[in-house]
Amino acid sequence: MDYDPGDYPPFAVTVDLVVLTIRDDALQVLVVRRGEPPYEGHLALPGGFVRPQEGLGAAARRELVEETGIGHVPGHLEQLGSYGEPDRDPRMRVVSVAYLGLAADLPLPVAGGDARQAHWSPVDGLTAPGGPLAFDHATILRDGVERARAKLEYTTLATSFCAGEFTIADLRRVYDVVWGTGLDPRNFHRKCTGAPGFVEPTGRTTTAAGGRPAQLFRAGPATALNPPILRPGR
Numbered sequence: 001m002d003y004d005p006g007d008y009p010p011f012a013v014t015v016d017l018v019v020l021t022i023r024d025d026a027l028q029v030l031v032v033r034r035g036e037p038p039y040e041g042h043l044a045l046p047g048g049f050v051r052p053q054e055g056l057g058a059a060a061r062r063e064l065v066e067e068t069g070i071g072h073v074p075g076h077l078e079q080l081g082s083y084g085e086p087d088r089d090p091r092m093r094v095v096s097v098a099y100l101g102l103a104a105d106l107p108l109p110v111a112g113g114d115a116r117q118a119h120w121s122p123v124d125g126l127t128a129p130g131g132p133l134a135f136d137h138a139t140i141l142r143d144g145v146e147r148a149r150a151k152l153e154y155t156t157l158a159t160s161f162c163a164g165e166f167t168i169a170d171l172r173r174v175y176d177v178v179w180g181t182g183l184d185p186r187n188f189h190r191k192c193t194g195a196p197g198f199v200e201p202t203g204r205t206t207t208a209a210g211g212r213p214a215q216l217f218r219a220g221p222a223t224a225l226n227p228p229i230l231r232p233g234r
Contacts, residue, residue: 009093010092010093011092011093011094011095012049012050012092012093012094012095013049013050013056013094013095013096013097014047014048014049014050014094014095014096014097015047015048015050015056015059015060015063015096015097015098015099016045016046016047016083016096016097016098016099016137016140017030017045017046017047017060017063017064017098017099017100017101018045018080018098018099018100018101018140018141018143018144018145019046019064019070019073019100019101019102019103019106020100020101020102020103020123020144020145020148021102021103021104021105021106021120021161022104022161022173022174022177022178023120025173025177026122026123026124026177027122027123027124027145027177027178028120028121028122028123029045029120029121029122029123029126029141029144030045030046030068030070030106030109030118030119030120031043031044031045031046031118031119031120031121031126031133032044032045032046032067032068032109032111032115032116032117032118033111033115033116033117033118034114034115034116034134035114035115035116036114038089038090038091038134039134039135041116042132042133042134043121043126043132043133043134044133044134044135044137045098045133045137045140045141046063046064046067046068046115046118047060047063047067047096047098048063048066048067048113048114050097056079056097057099060077060099063113065112066112066113066115067111067112067113067114067115067118068109068110068111068112068115068118069107069109069110069111069112069118070106070107070109073101073102073103073106074103075101075102075103075104075157075160075161076100076101076102076103076157076160077099077100077101077102078099078100079097079098079099079100080098080099080100080140080143080144080147081097081098081140081143082095082096082097082098083095083096083097083098083136083139083140084096085136088135088136089135096135096140098140098143098144100144100147100148102148102157102160102161103160103161104160104161104162104163105163108120123141123145126138126141127141127142127145148178149178149179149231152174152175152178152179152229152231153225153228153229153230153231154224154225154228155223155224155225156197156198156219156220156222156223156224156225158171158174158175158178159171159198159199159219161174161178162174162219164218165202165204165216165217165218166216166217166218167206167214167215167216167217168188168189168192168193168199168214168215168217169185169214171188171192171199171217172185172188172189172192175188175229179231179232181231181232183232188229191227191229192229195222195225195226195227195229196220196222196226197220197221197222198220198222198225199217199218199219199220200217200218200219200220201215201216201217202216202217202218204216
């Protein structure tokens with residue numbers, strides 16, 4: 001059968017970004033306030049339309065720079081999933097490819113493009129259906145948070161939330177914040193230092209006044225945790 005483009009309705013492709021970091025002892029996500037309809041004035045994940053001659057990854061990086069001024073996610077960036085419900089965008093049929101980024105110490109965003117504002121916001125309160133996020137971005141954010149939580153169990157990506165050198169207590173704080181739990185310090189230390197290639201000692205210690213100096217570590221070469229560090233209750 002001959003292919004006739006007229007048999008298929010046109011649709012657009014967008015990219016949306018779930019960029020997570022830890023600020024003020026909370027898991028926070030990068031959001032913008034939309035400056036144009038639809039959903040003008042609503043919070044949304046940064047993102048936008050893919051240009052005709054543009055790849056998905058290039059579009060994600062461009063939109064991140066244009067709307068937030070952040071040019072690079074140094075920790076980790078991966079494709080999260082695709083979202084294509086027919087009514088997800090009131091303008092036309094739009095399929096979105098979402099990306100998940102994890103990083104430590106990202107700068108304060110500077111709004112640009114069609115974003116009126118850009119800022120970090122705690123994840124809590126943004127993931128509920130019918131909440132403040134535009135489109136289906138609450139669903140995308142929930143999926144991104146769950147992906148991050150799952151990856152902390154089986155991969156070494158928790159170090160993406162840490163600085164170049166960190167203590168085991170710093171790393172445990174990542175797990176506690178992302179999982180919303182409190183892990184036993186001694187058991188966590190044993191699991192981290194016993195997982196091959198997870199962390200490596202730097203030979204240095206903290207110099208903070210008061211208390212005993214803590215050993216400093218850096219991310220090791222491993223990408224998978226063996227054995228995994230499972231969430232409590234799973």
